[in-house]
Amino acid sequence: MRTTVLAFAALAMALGIAPVSAADTDPALLTKATALMEKDFQSRGIAKVERLKQDDVMSLCTQYRGALPADVAKRVQAEQMATIKFPADGKYMGDWKNGDKIAQSGRGATWSDKPDTVNGGGCYNCHRVSGTELSYGTIGPSLYQFGKLRGGPTEANMKYVYGKLYNSQAYVPCSNMPRFGYHGVLTEAQIKDLVALLLDPESIVNQ
Numbered sequence: 001m002r003t004t005v006l007a008f009a010a011l012a013m014a015l016g017i018a019p020v021s022a023a024d025t026d027p028a029l030l031t032k033a034t035a036l037m038e039k040d041f042q043s044r045g046i047a048k049v050e051r052l053k054q055d056d057v058m059s060l061c062t063q064y065r066g067a068l069p070a071d072v073a074k075r076v077q078a079e080q081m082a083t084i085k086f087p088a089d090g091k092y093m094g095d096w097k098n099g100d101k102i103a104q105s106g107r108g109a110t111w112s113d114k115p116d117t118v119n120g121g122g123c124y125n126c127h128r129v130s131g132t133e134l135s136y137g138t139i140g141p142s143l144y145q146f147g148k149l150r151g152g153p154t155e156a157n158m159k160y161v162y163g164k165l166y167n168s169q170a171y172v173p174c175s176n177m178p179r180f181g182y183h184g185v186l187t188e189a190q191i192k193d194l195v196a197l198l199l200d201p202e203s204i205v206n207q
């Protein structure tokens with residue numbers, strides 16, 4: 001049982017989810033859990049075992065159990081902010097209808113997908129997105145009427161949403177939200193479509 005909990009904690013961390021259990025702060029237990037994961041998980045197709053490796057931010061979030069000291073948080077944020085590639089053409093908004101499809105698609109990046117499989121964003125797993133969804137997760141805040149409530153597609157809002165989707169850790173260190181652009185899960189065009197989904201006054205989100 002303990003091993004299962006540990007393995008789950010290690011997997012959650014590897015996937016970029018902040019630590020959930022006290023066990024993950026014990027170096028000996030963490031080493032054991034990591035060894036178990038490496039033994040049990042094999043690379044298959046595009047799903048490589050390397051995904052289990054935590055980068056600098058995830059390691060720090062594990063070490064500090066998701067609550068980074070202010071100076072560390074500041075450094076992490078600055079480093080993550082520097083990774084964001086904002087659109088070269090200066091345009092942040094695409095097509096909200098495409099954005100809706102991306103938000104409601106949870107597919108991609110599994111062993112049975114091909115390298116050219118178009119990934120979804122799976123936003124519905126954690127957020128309420130529109131007023132018409134049958135079900136949605138609540139790990140993240142509701143995004144329903146996001147644009148309406150935040151003042152619409154201003155330059156600052158568009159840049160914020162684009163950046164947030166590209167690399168959530170640049171805004172909230174140890175966030176549970178995946179880093180979609182940083183990890184190459186979503187393309188620039190897809191992120192633009194999602195910016196439109198949240199901020200375009202015509203979008204289903206803002207009705």
Ligand code: HEC
Binds near residue numbers: 124172175
């Ligand atoms: C695994 C869960 C998870 C997924 C999947 C996820 N998010 Fe999030 N998201 C969160 C959490 C948790 C927060 C709050 C903490 C933070 O701001 O990072 C958040 C915050 C946000 C915010 C900032 C909200 C604000 O009030 O400023 C936006 C915008 C957002 N998410 C959009 C999206 C979109 C669009 C997608 C799909 C591409 C998505 N998220 C997928 C968990 C998730």
